[in-house]
Amino acid sequence: IFHLAVRSHMSEQLTSQEVIQLTKDHNYGTWRKQKFWNPNHLVSADGCYFTDGNGKKFLDFSSQLMCSNLGHNNKAVIESIKKQAETLAYAAPFYATTARAELSKLLLEVLPEGLTKFFFTTSGTDANEAAFKIARMYTGKTKIISRYRSYHGSTAMSIAATGDPRRWPIEPRGKGQGIIFSPEVNCYKCPLKHSYPECGIACADYLDYMIANEGDVAAVIVEPVVGTNGVLIPPKGYFKKLREVCDKHGVLLIADEVMSGWGRTGKWFAIDNWDLKPDILTTAKGITSAYVPLGLCATTQKIADFFEDNYFAHGHTYEAHPMTLGPAVATIGEMRRLNLVDRANEIGAYLGEKLNALKPKHPSIGDVRGIGLFWAVELVKDQKEKTPFNTWQEKLDGKPIVVEQIAARMLGEGVVMQAWMSHFVLAPPLIVEKEDIDKAVAALDSALVMADSLLEQPSVA
Numbered sequence: 110i111f112h113l114a115v116r117s118h119m120s121e122q123l124t125s126q127e128v129i130q131l132t133k134d135h136n137y138g139t140w141r142k143q144k145f146w147n148p149n150h151l152v153s154a155d156g157c158y159f160t161d162g163n164g165k166k167f168l169d170f171s172s173q174l175m176c177s178n179l180g181h182n183n184k185a186v187i188e189s190i191k192k193q194a195e196t197l198a199y200a201a202p203f204y205a206t207t208a209r210a211e212l213s214k215l216l217l218e219v220l221p222e223g224l225t226k227f228f229f230t231t232s233g234t235d236a237n238e239a240a241f242k243i244a245r246m247y248t249g250k251t252k253i254i255s256r257y258r259s260y261h262g263s264t265a266m267s268i269a270a271t272g273d274p275r276r277w278p279i280e281p282r283g284k285g286q287g288i289i290f291s292p293e294v295n296c297y298k299c300p301l302k303h304s305y306p307e308c309g310i311a312c313a314d315y316l317d318y319m320i321a322n323e324g325d326v327a328a329v330i331v332e333p334v335v336g337t338n339g340v341l342i343p344p345k346g347y348f349k350k351l352r353e354v355c356d357k358h359g360v361l362l363i364a365d366e367v368m369s370g371w372g373r374t375g376k377w378f379a380i381d382n383w384d385l386k387p388d389i390l391t392t393a394k395g396i397t398s399a400y401v402p403l404g405l406c407a408t409t410q411k412i413a414d415f416f417e418d419n420y421f422a423h424g425h426t427y428e429a430h431p432m433t434l435g436p437a438v439a440t441i442g443e444m445r446r447l448n449l450v451d452r453a454n455e456i457g458a459y460l461g462e463k464l465n466a467l468k469p470k471h472p473s474i475g476d477v478r479g480i481g482l483f484w485a486v487e488l489v490k491d492q493k494e495k496t497p498f499n500t501w502q503e504k505l506d507g508k509p510i511v512v513e514q515i516a517a518r519m520l521g522e523g524v525v526m527q528a529w530m531s532h533f534v535l536a537p538p539l540i541v542e543k544e545d546i547d548k549a550v551a552a553l554d555s556a557l558v559m560a561d562s563l564l565e566q567p568s569v570a
């Protein structure tokens with residue numbers, strides 16, 4: 110039953126209020142108690158900006174969900190969608206298609222070397238599900254080691270492998286997926302209480318210890334640069350050690366590049382910054398710049414060879430859907446034409462400078478860190494202890510979260526920035542201009558005064 114008197118003739122255009130009400134009443138709002146969902150009505154988007162139902166324009170400084178890397182309204186990608194729809198809108202996955210062949214050829218050029226066999230999905234979540242199953246089938250082992258402060262997806266196994274407490278509401282029913290957690294790699298606030306480089310990368314040694322004691326470990330999954338949970342960048346030497354630990358135990362290494370891939374870090378893939386050779390790489394988001402939903406699970410030839418004579422027990426109706434593959438070819442073409450990977454480096458350095466300049470002005474800023482066009486500003490209520498303003502339980506309960514309140518102020522100024530627990534993730538489309546960066550940083554600068562003022566009141570917990 111509609112809660113609003115919505116006109117029965119849908120051909121009449123709905124008002125923004127009706128759009129919002131129908132959406133709220135009949136759709137689930139994700140990752141929240143439903144009563145806390147107040148969606149805005151997005152009407153159109155162009156470049157780094159989108160417009161809502163009131164005609165208000167917003168600077169999209171999070172590329173929606175760190176996925177609209179090319180920006181909105183890219184004509185070449187839109188054309189490719191039309192062309193694919195007119196030529197071959199769907200083919201069952203056991204057929205060869207031109208889009209699939211063209212994309213495979215391009216992937217061999219842009220993916221890190223050694224990844225030669227592909228399974229196309231429709232999201233990052235199911236790319237990881239495929240990776241877990243492939244790792245288990247290939248190794249004949251069960252356990253998967255993930256890390257706290259990670260996100261790997263929302264279906265049964267990928268949420269169980271998610272280290273951040275978004276998995277709490279489905280536990281304990283979600284347990285028993287054979288997932289175990291290791292401490293995150295966080296040189297700002299090391300969970301092992303070490304500091305780099307004196308630590309000798311103790312977190313990688315800890316993993317060695319874990320695998321030796323657990324036994325039956327099929328794979329380790331890492332976000333090479335942790336995304337939503339705060340753009341955590343591993344120290345130099347970490348991946349070399351991680352690769353050695355995995356090889357020592359015959360454990361596969363899965364790089365989850367769902368968010369960190371496609372130019373975000375100033376390289377095609379984040380691991381290109383360290384020359385890591387994973388056994389499996391998963392990705393999604395930027396692969397089509399979010400124009401259509403596509404995910405990818407890519408494996409080495411060694412894994413591929415195993416399945417020549419072993420049953421590949423996996424598949425979907427919408428796997429390798431032509432409507433997703435054609436636009437991915439166009440997306441890669443546009444990234445190359447606009448030289449966006451190098452651009453992310455150049456303009457990302459400018460963003461980094463501006464953010465670092467905020468640090469001395471705001472006592473609430475604990476850390477500024479980033480790579481390419483992927484930055485985080487972490488807030489603390491106590492510089493020495495690095496204590497966050499809020500706890501995870503408060504977030505799950507829908508209590509006020511300081512960074513979200515600051516983000517709401519920025520929204521008032523027409524800037525969208527992702528606020529998460531105790532930090533902001535800054536990840537604009539790779540086409541972002543310096544003026545857009547100036548605007549976003551200025552909005553952050555003025556809104557941060559609120560967090561600074563909380564520091565002066567010791568009673569505020």
Ligand code: PMP
Nearest residue numbers: 232233234260261262336367368
């Ligand atoms: N892995 C990582 C690192 C992600 O950031 C995400 C999405 N934010 C996922 C997996 C899941 O991808 P999707 O939302 O497309 O299912």
